[in-house]
Amino acid sequence: MLYQIVSLLLEIVCGILSGVCLLRLYMQYQRIPMSARSGNPLGRFVFALTDWIVLPLRRVLPSIGALDTASLMAAFLLQLAEFGVLWLLAGASGGLFAVPILAAFGLARMTISGMTGAVIVFAVLSWIQTQSPMADIIERLVAPLLMPIRRFLPLVGGIDLSPLVLLVILQISAIVLGNLQAAALMAF
Known part of the structure; x- marks a missing residue:
């Protein structure tokens, strides 16, 4: 029971934080303005949740072109921490090399x-034709995948x-990803 509770809490906290780090990465890749002056409320939210981990990593990991490697590494480290703690709580002996694969x-x-x-969210917002800044941001995030x-x-x-x-x-x-994960873990 304790493992399930800790697992749930870790999944929520690490999931939100790593998801927002990935959102930061993608928004920067798409060149969506995120500063307070841009009027983008999502950008302020993303910065508030991720600056504590991304900014120190940015001192060590430079961006590669438009790819913010610090945000990507932050998301990976959060996932690594989640699976590492769960691995330890499960009392698993050996096979610690599976934790980075799981992450x-x-x-x-x-x-x-x-x-x-x-x-x-994009589909729902397209039905109601809202003129909010969030609708524009969501459209800019989804449009590159919809174009092809x-x-x-x-x-x-x-x-x-x-x-x-x-x-x-x-x-x-x-x-497909779930099957690849199962196959990768069975190999070890």
């Missing part, structure tokens, strides 16, 4: 889940089905 798969799973959530699908999938009765296709692709990716 890498956790990061990939978090990316797929985050994009799934963004696509769902929109090239091949025409509008059906004036309805854009590309978000639905992207959701199916993301779900298939999650299934």
